[in-house]
Amino acid sequence: MADSLPFLAGQLAGSVAPETAKRLGKLMRLTNSYYSNHIEGQYIEPAELSQRIKRREAKELGLLAITHIQTQEAFERVLDRRSSEITWSDMFGVNLLKSFHRRLFVGAKDADLRVNEGRLMAPGRLRDESQENVVVGGHYAPAWEVVTPMLNRLQQVYGSANDPRSQLLASMAYHHRLAFVHPFEDGNGRVVRMATHLQLARIGLGSSLWSISRGLARKQDEYYARLSAADQGRRGDLDGRGQLTQAGLVEFVRFMLSVCKDQIQYTREAMAMPILRERLARIVQFEPRFIRAGIKPEGARAVYLLIIQGEVTRADFKAYFNLHDKTAANQLKELLLLGVVEAPSPKSRDLYPGFPVWFAQLLFPDLHRRFP
CATH class of the missing domain: 1.10.10.10 (Winged helix-like DNA-binding domain superfamily/Winged helix DNA-binding domain)
Structure with missing residues (x-):
């Protein structure tokens, strides 16, 4: 499946006029925001969201759905203008993750920043900076002391891929591993999906014509189940060399590839x-x-x-x-x-x-x- 995705994405890109694709990009940013927030249990109807963006009032700009659109647009613009300067390894950098989080939550309402014991989360601050451990559902995130070392190791491993196919697989695997580390006290899901979208854009697969967040929202229960399954420990001596299950990670990557394929085909069919x-x-x-x-x-x-x-x-x-x-x-x-x-x-x-x-x-x- 990793071999067919570039072909399908290329077919889609080649079938849509550039100016049409540019205008669909605005729509798909809104779509990404709608579904990424949908996954987190927050709903703003797209028509209402579109009107709020146009008003650009101070009380509207702190809405997470709006900051998501602005963040995606800003980083897409940087990627487009500085594509020759930004390396694949840069797409996994700790400072980039902190920038995502800071931009997504800057100016957010207190209710969206409140974490344990009524404290307010600081946008862009890693857990090792706030010295906080977290438990999300049944997942005990790694201790705060190891957050930055783990992020650096993920960059070293997944940022070293040097061909498009390997980079695609690296992006899909990183999606889980970053979620597992849970680098921020809250807002990690939004950061992870933003990182994946921009990594796919960096290798020419993610585009303004389809939304990975829509695909994940359509299969939200399976998405969470696959994430959880890949959180588990090794299933035996033949299940990889690290502490976590390699088989679970492979299954998660296959799931993510199928989501990408489904969403590319959705737009291809609609635009036929x-x-x-x-x-x-x-x-x-x-x-x-x-x-x-x-x-x-x-x-x-x-x-x-x-x-x-x-x-x-x-x-x-x-x-x-x-x-x-x-x-x-x-x-x-x-x-x-x-x-x-x-x-x-x-x-x-x-x-x-x-x-x-x-x-x-x-x-x-x-x-x-x-x-x-």
Whole structure:
């Protein structure tokens, strides 16, 4: 499976126009945040989250769902701009983990920072700095004294992988081992999933087109069960050389690879041309927002071609309707108001596809859903 994932991810990336992928990236950051917080038992409906982001009020910016989006975007931008400088080993650095945690929890409400005995967790502080041991469910995390040495050892082992296949497997295994160490008093799940997303992005597998957190939320019970199984001690003399079970870790890696494959295939199927064209036709015909806006059936074809191409001129887009110029102009105006078409300015020459949450949820079935 590790050999097929790069091929599937490459197929997906090659099938989506760059400008469309760029705009889907905003949607998938929100999706990652929604599901990563969903796994932690916190729910904010995506449509509401989207509106809160736009308001950018101080009381909104401390919401963990919003800081997750901002953190992912910030680190993706750094990766993109400094890809030649950032080594694979850097992706496992202790300071990077502390930066993730600090950015995710900076400005958080006291209720989200409160840990044992009513104390407030300091964002970015490791357990060996706070000198705290923790028990999560039935998992007794390693003693605080060994947190940094263990993190350094994980970087040494998994950061030394030097080919894409080995790096993929290293990222999947590190996901469990980092969760096992439990380096922070709280918030470790969010940090671990952020690290995995960015590691996959670093090797060209993680992208703006699919969400690993969505896949983990869909199989949350199995996710936790696989994590727990890999926490166990060796099952005998043939089960690896360390203290923890190697067989359990291998099973966890296989599970993670299957989650990645499932989510890549989900987006590939949703973006397949025949399916996309038929779904858009039904959306334009039956969705009340399009009906109230008076969008004609020809609008489905115009939006479909815009999504496929990623960027078209205003003149070409109106021509897609094959209607009188004034009618086509009015249709474009309504689509702009709906947010399904975007323009940098009222008179800009070029147009781009838009994916407001309500539209994306119609275009991608079950994109945002509360999985049991």
